[in-house]
Amino acid sequence: MPIRFEVNGKLVEVEVEPRTSLADCLRHGLRLTGTHVGCEHGVCGACTVIVDGVAVRSCLMLAVQAEGSQIRTVEGLSDDHALSPLQAAFRKHHALQCGFCTPGMITTAHALLSEEPDADAARVRDVLSGNLCRCTGYIPIVEAVLEARAAYQAQDKGDRK
Amino acid sequence: MKPAPFDYTCPATLAEAIALLAAHRGEAKPIAGGQSLMPVLAFRLAAPKILVDLGRLPDLGGILIEEDGVRLGARVRWRDIERDDRLRRAHPLLAAAISHVAHYQIRNRGTVGGSLAHADPAAEMPGIAVACDAEFQVAGPSGERTVKAADFFTGPLSTVLAADELIIALRLPPWPSGRRWGFEEFARRRGDFALAGAACFYDLDGAGHARSVHIGIIGACTRPHRVAKAEALLEGRVVDEAAIAATAAAVSEAVDPPDDLHASAAYRRALAGTLVERALRRAAA
Numbered sequence A: 001m002p003i004r005f006e007v008n009g010k011l012v013e014v015e016v017e018p019r020t021s022l023a024d025c026l027r028h029g030l031r032l033t034g035t036h037v038g039c040e041h042g043v044c045g046a047c048t049v050i051v052d053g054v055a056v057r058s059c060l061m062l063a064v065q066a067e068g069s070q071i072r073t074v075e076g077l078s079d080d081h082a083l084s085p086l087q088a089a090f091r092k093h094h095a096l097q098c099g100f101c102t103p104g105m106i107t108t109a110h111a112l113l114s115e116e117p118d119a120d121a122a123r124v125r126d127v128l129s130g131n132l133c134r135c136t137g138y139i140p141i142v143e144a145v146l147e148a149r150a151a152y153q154a155q156d157k158g159d160r161k
Numbered sequence B: 001m002k003p004a005p006f007d008y009t010c011p012a013t014l015a016e017a018i019a020l021l022a023a024h025r026g027e028a029k030p031i032a033g034g035q036s037l038m039p040v041l042a043f044r045l046a047a048p049k050i051l052v053d054l055g056r057l058p059d060l061g062g063i064l065i066e067e068d069g070v071r072l073g074a075r076v077r078w079r080d081i082e083r084d085d086r087l088r089r090a091h092p093l094l095a096a097a098i099s100h101v102a103h104y105q106i107r108n109r110g111t112v113g114g115s116l117a118h119a120d121p122a123a124e125m126p127g128i129a130v131a132c133d134a135e136f137q138v139a140g141p142s143g144e145r146t147v148k149a150a151d152f153f154t155g156p157l158s159t160v161l162a163a164d165e166l167i168i169a170l171r172l173p174p175w176p177s178g179r180r181w182g183f184e185e186f187a188r189r190r191g192d193f194a195l196a197g198a199a200c201f202y203d204l205d206g207a208g209h210a211r212s213v214h215i216g217i218i219g220a221c222t223r224p225h226r227v228a229k230a231e232a233l234l235e236g237r238v239v240d241e242a243a244i245a246a247t248a249a250a251v252s253e254a255v256d257p258p259d260d261l262h263a264s265a266a267y268r269r270a271l272a273g274t275l276v277e278r279a280l281r282r283a284a285a
Helices: A022-029 A085-092 A102-115 A121-128 A138-160 B014-023 B037-042 B078-082 B092-098 B112-118 B124-131 B228-234 B241-254 B265-284
Strands: A002-007 A010-015 A048-051 A054-057 A070-072 B007-009 B028-031 B050-053 B063-066 B069-073 B135-140 B143-148 B153-155 B166-172 B180-186 B196-204 B210-218
Touching: A010 A022, A022 A048, A048 A102, A054 A102, A085 A102, A085 A138, A102 A121, A102 A138, A121 A138, B014 B028, B014 B050, B014 B135, B014 B166, B069 B112, B078 B092, B092 B124, B092 B180, B092 B196, B112 B124, B112 B166, B124 B166, B124 B196, B124 B210, B180 B265, B196 B265, B210 B228, B210 B241, B210 B265, B228 B241, B241 B265
Parallel strands: A002 A070, B007 B050, B028 B050
Antiparallel strands: A002 A010, A048 A054, A048 A070, B063 B069, B069 B166, B135 B143, B135 B166, B180 B196, B196 B210
16 A cells, blocks of 8 residues: 655655555665664664654554654764764764664664753663664663763754754 | 564544454454554464554543543553653652553553553553553443453453453542552563562551552563452551561462563562562552
């Protein structure tokens, strides 16, 4: 069945089977392969995307349920020219090795810091507990997210003015 | 795995949704947040012919705090409970228990009604419903009915809900100020399903004795339940170390936990007692 939603600011129409997950729709239907599929049953967090402002697991959502939504994937979080604050912090802190979990880490952290720019280390750890990393370990990832807060805090102050 | 193929429909009214469920006689499944159903479909533990999406039904959301208790609409998400500051006073046990539900992304989509209907014995919302003597508001082809929480859950992933019925709301009785309470659970990773959990509360009479003792268990059971024997033991007593130890021992003896790859029955039995002990200590503090 045909569905329409907005991905990274662009309205798209795509044909899916009802059983197609949002993750598979993004990857196979729209060729947005930055979203990774790890476990396919909502345990690993690798497929996290942002739907209507909140982080969700795109393997636990049907593409048909995204009708009319605004979706941001990891591709929509940078402008291709300069590193985003999260990307720069991940690079600086060596917060990735194989990189498989990284898109999910970045989308999750972006959603968190957009809503809670002052999140403390305990909150960041709590939120990232839903994203499995099996090589780097969480210390550099948490450090990177904490460092990226400054950019989101500045943005938050700017918005309030 | 990919789910087996199914049809999909997204009705605009409750009556239409129930009619669709009734017409498909057990071959249809309702879906809201999908945070329990999607893994079940992915593992092909269920293969419904059609999914009825509740996402566009009006009036299923909303947290109402009234004189006669707290009403949670079926489509209220964990995120909504977590961010409702009123609930910390109106129902602190609910707020504390829900802070243990799953992980960040799941909390953004998972719903009260979905968790209740899924009926995982280790899930927090069913446990709180039973511990607090909540009432389920259920709608079906012949209208609405009310089901007591103690009667709702019949076993692991099993409830009295008919295939053409939907949970509309959960109503928790009012929470008196001054009520003593504690919630404890243990999972190997925060956000994972609990190996066991305990929700305990009581009121204090003028002489400092525990009254209206409620002790609810999740995880170390095939369905969430209250432990009547342990409650009776504590009723009317001063909640001191001796009373807590006796109550915890009674809980360990009374529970009938499953034995699986996550933990042995013996471990869960001991854990249930320990968690009740911790919850009561917190309540008495």
